[in-house]
Structure formats: structure tokens, C-alpha cells
Amino acid sequence: xxxxxxxxxxxxxxxxxxxxxxxxxxxxxAIDQLYEGxxxxxxxxxxxxxxxxxxxxxxxxxxxxxxxxxxTHEALEVLSQVLLDEGEEVWIEDPVYHSALQAFxxxxxxxxxxxxxxxxxxxxxxxxxxPHARLVFITPSRQYPLGQTxxxxxxxxxxxxxxxxxxxxxxxxxxxxxxxxxxxxxxxxARDGFERxxxxxxxxxxxxxxxxxxxxxxxxxxxxxLLAAMQSSGKQASILAQPAxxxxxASGDFARHIRxxxxxxxxxxSVLVAALEKYGGDLFELQHYDSGMHIVAHFKxxxxxxxxxxxxxxxxxxxHLITAALSQFFRTKPKPQGLVLGFAAVxxxxxxxxxxxxxxxxxx
Numbered sequence: 001x002x003x004x005x006x007x008x009x010x011x012x013x014x015x016x017x018x019x020x021x022x023x024x025x026x027x028x029x030a031i032d033q034l035y036e037g038x039x040x041x042x043x044x045x046x047x048x049x050x051x052x053x054x055x056x057x058x059x060x061x062x063x064x065x066x067x068x069x070x071x072t073h074e075a076l077e078v079l080s081q082v083l084l085d086e087g088e089e090v091w092i093e094d095p096v097y098h099s100a101l102q103a104f105x106x107x108x109x110x111x112x113x114x115x116x117x118x119x120x121x122x123x124x125x126x127x128x129x130x131p132h133a134r135l136v137f138i139t140p141s142r143q144y145p146l147g148q149t150x151x152x153x154x155x156x157x158x159x160x161x162x163x164x165x166x167x168x169x170x171x172x173x174x175x176x177x178x179x180x181x182x183x184x185x186x187x188x189x190a191r192d193g194f195e196r197x198x199x200x201x202x203x204x205x206x207x208x209x210x211x212x213x214x215x216x217x218x219x220x221x222x223x224x225x226l227l228a229a230m231q232s233s234g235k236q237a238s239i240l241a242q243p244a245x246x247x248x249x250a251s252g253d254f255a256r257h258i259r260x261x262x263x264x265x266x267x268x269x270s271v272l273v274a275a276l277e278k279y280g281g282d283l284f285e286l287q288h289y290d291s292g293m294h295i296v297a298h299f300k301x302x303x304x305x306x307x308x309x310x311x312x313x314x315x316x317x318x319x320h321l322i323t324a325a326l327s328q329f330f331r332t333k334p335k336p337q338g339l340v341l342g343f344a345a346v347x348x349x350x351x352x353x354x355x356x357x358x359x360x361x362x363x364x
Contacts, residue, residue, distance in 0.1 A: 002354040004322040005145070005294040005342035008205050012260060017253050018244070025243040040227050041068030041215075042242035048249035049201075049215055056255075057176065058190045059199065059217065067216040067226055068237040072172060072202055073103045075216050076137070078235060079198060080107030082225045083135050083168050090135040091126045095329030097144050100137060100172070109135075113331040116143055120150030123157050134167040141176050141185045145329055145340050146296055147289040155188055162196035169197045175205050177258050178344075179291040180266040194219045203245070205293060205344075206258055213237055213245065265293060265344050268351060272343045275355035283359060284338075296326060298338040303362065309337040312362060321358050 040046070046066040053059040069075045084090065086108040092101065094113035104111045112130040114121060121138050136158065140150035162169050171188045179185070189199040199217040207213075214237075218226055230236060248254050269290070276284055276297060284297040299309060307315075309325035316323050316339075326338035343351060 001320045001322045002346045002350060003339075003341045003343070003358075004345065005324055005340045006205065006209075007342055007345040008208060008293070009261060009264060009345050010208055011347075012257075012264060013208065014253055014257055017251070018248060021247045021251070021253075022241070022244040025247060039231050039236070040223075041066065041237060042239060042246060045242045045246035045249075048246050050217075052249060052254070053199075053201070053217065056258075057173070057184065057187055059187060060190070061194065061199075061217050065194070065217050065220060065223060067218060067223070067230070068242065069214050069216060069230075069235065070212045070237045071099075071204075072174070072200055072214050073099045074235055075200055075214055076100055076103035076170070077107045078226060078229050078233070079170060079216070080104055080109050080135075081233075082222065082229050084109045088135075089130050089133040090137060091121075091130060091133045092137045093121055093139065093143060094332050095145060095326075096137075096331070097329065101331075104137070115332055116146065116148070118148060119154055120148055121154060121158070123154060123161055127161075134165065135170065136162070136167070137170045137172065138188070139172045139174065140188050141173055142289070142292050144172075144174060145294065145324070145326070147287060147292055147294075149185060149289070150188075155191060159188070159192045159196065162192075167196065170200065171197055172200045174200075174202060175292050176201075177206055178262055178265055178293055180262070180269060181290040189217065198222065206254075206261070207245075211241055211245070213241065261344075268343045268346060268348055269295070271348045271351045272341065272346075272355065275352045276341075279356050280359040280362075283362060287338075293344040294340050294342040296338055296340055298326070298336060304337045307362070309339060313339065316358060316361060319357065319361055321354060321361070323358075 046063040049066045050061050050063045089110045089112050090104055091114050092111045094115045101111055114126045120143055140155060173187055189197040202214040203211050276286055283300055283303045285300055286297055288295040309327050313323050313325040324340040326340055327335035
């Protein structure tokens with residue numbers, strides 16, 4: 001099924017190396033692995049994660065700052081419980097992805113939506129709307145789902161505000177591996193030096209979603225409170241794949257896989273943009289930023305006058321074209337109309353064919 005956003009390509013995954021490492025890690029497992037495992041995650045994997053982030057993202061963090069979780073959703077729930085009291089407010093971007101929104105709601109805190117613009121999250125607008133918030137959830141390297149990068153001036157302003165107000169920033173760096181032009185962007189946490197910033201990452205997109213492994217890189221002052229909260233709540237990432245993933249990263253196979261998929265996705269990105277312009281130039285205004293695993297195709301008036309993006313997504317799904325309606329990511333009005341199109345898991349030849357199918361169906 002084409003265009004499902006967030007799905008990585010699995011045909012190119014090195015399953016032979018992975019299965020060999022996985023089998024070896026469980027041939028004679030350490031006895032402590034067979035009980036509950038270590039609170040916060042497998043020590044060797046924490047070491048590899050910190051080494052990878054130091055090399056790939058310029059983040060100076062120690063293995064002790066790494067806390068492994070089963071998902072970003074779980075990480076946000078735990079962070080909310082530790083950093084806020086019930087009923088307190090957290091600023092979130094608008095648009096935002098639903099899993100993050102639901103995590104804050106489940107944690108009994110109040111998400112306050114701040115509309116992003118071309119420079120990303122606006123601190124000025126946030127203070128005006130909700131002056132007493134002490135926590136911010138942001139995607140500064142690549143806003144989800146729109147794709148723009150938060151400007152440097154706004155990043156610096158957020159860090160200054162957090163330090164001055166004893167507040168916290170949660171940075172979700174969900175697909176930073178996939179930037180197709182220029183140098184990787186420096187994370188907010190690197191500029192802040194982990195003084196007031198918590199960094200989130202996941203293996204779902206660079207490995208495969210069923211792995212169910214994500215991570216928190218926490219300021220040292222938050223490590224013990226977070227570990228205590230996870231232990232008391234029973235939240236803990238499964239140990240099953242952690243030793244294998246540590247060995248997979250140490251072997252160099254992980255880095256090679258990322259380099260391979262970055263080249264592959266860059267080609268598919270270009271093919272998708274070209275196909276949308278070729279077949280749907282009259283229907284869509286493209287929003288794309290040479291990065292990530294999806295792009296946003298905004299509806300032009302000729303399309304919005306005939307169909308909503310929610311109805312369009314439903315209609316396309318019946319024909320096995322899995323898209324997301326852009327309006328569903330927004331909490332405040334007006335809600336732009338468009339489709340979020342994933343390309344990572346779609347072969348290049350299939351992209352062209354399916355874009356033509358998609359535009360033909362919408363014209364009907």
C-alpha cells in the first residue's frame with residue numbers, strides 16, 4: 001500500500017546480519033536478562049546510543065543519561081508525570097501528531113496548542129496564550145508534519161526562556177537521519193548542553209516499528225526521578241532485542257543501513273516530487289524541505305471546492321492508497337486541506353504509477 005507516512009523500507013533491511021546477531025545474543029543469554037532487566041535499559045545499548053548520538057548528532061551525553069522506553073508515547077507520559085503536576089499546562093505545536101497529544105492527555109496535563117509558522121514554534125505567541133506553562137514539546141529539526149525547521153533565533157529564545165523560568169523543553173528528533181541536502185542540523189539539546197532540554201529519539205523509522213524501542217536522553221538531574229517513575233509505573237522497554245541492537249550498532253551494520261536508506265529515500269523523495277508536479281500540478285501546492293520520509297501536498301482551490309482532505313483520504317484508502325488528511329493534525333482553525341504522503345517504503349517505479357492513480361481518483 002503506497003504513501004503510508006512513517007513506514008520505512010524493509011526490503012533493504014539487512015535481515016541476514018540482524019537475525020545472526022539476534023540468534024547469537026540469545027544462544028547463551030546472561031541470567032539477569034531473563035528476569036526484568038536493568039531499569040532504564042541494557043547497559044551496552046545505552047553506551048552505543050550515546051556514542052551514535054555523539055557522532056551523528058553532535059550530542060555530548062553519557063550512557064547514564066540514556067533511558068530506553070518502548071515508544072515516544074511512553075516517554076512523554078513519564079516525562080509529564082515527572083515534570084508537571086496534574087492539571088498544569090504544556091505548550092505543544094499546532095499541528096501535532098496524535099500520539100503525542102494523547103500522551104499528555106493520559107498524563108492528566110493540559111496541552112495548549114501554539115500555531116506554527118514558517119519559522120516554527122513561536123514563543124511570543126505561546127506566552128500570550130498561556131503565560132504559566134513550564135513545559136514545551138517541540139520538533140525543531142523538522143516540524144511534524146509540515147517539515148519546516150525552527151529558526152535559530154527562536155531556538156535561542158526558547159532556551160533562554162526555559163533557563164530564566166525553570167522550565168523544560170522536550171525535543172523530539174524523530175527522523176533527523178534523513179536530511180538530503182546540506183549538513184545535519186544541530187539539535188536544540190546540543191546548543192542547550194542538556195541544561196533544560198530533554199531529547200527524544202526512536203528506532204522505529206531507522207530499523208522497523210515492531211522493534212518497539214525509543215529513548216530519552218535526559219539532563220543528569222532528571223535521570224533518577226525518571227527511572228523511579230518508570231519503575232513505579234511498571235513501564236520498561238522489552239529486553240528481548242536490546243542486546244542484539246547493541247551488537248548491531250557496535251558492528252557498524254546500523255550506520256551502514258542508515259547511509260544506505262538515506263541514499264534510497266533521497267531518490268524516492270525526488271521521484272515523488274517530480275510525479276506530483278507532473279500529474280498533480282493543478283491540484284497540489286507542494287510543501288517539502290529536502291528531508292524526512294514524507295511530504296505535504298496542500299490542496300489548491302480547484303480541489304478544496306470539490307472535496308475535503310478527510311473525504312479524499314477515505315476515498316483513496318478504498319483503492320489501497322494510504323494517505324493522511326493534513327487537517328486532522330490541527331487543533332486550531334483554520335485547518336489547511338492537504339495530504340501527508342510517505343515515500344520511504346514505496347519503490348521508485350511504484351511512486352510514479354501510484355501518483356497517477358491518486359490524481360486520477362481525485363479528479364473523479
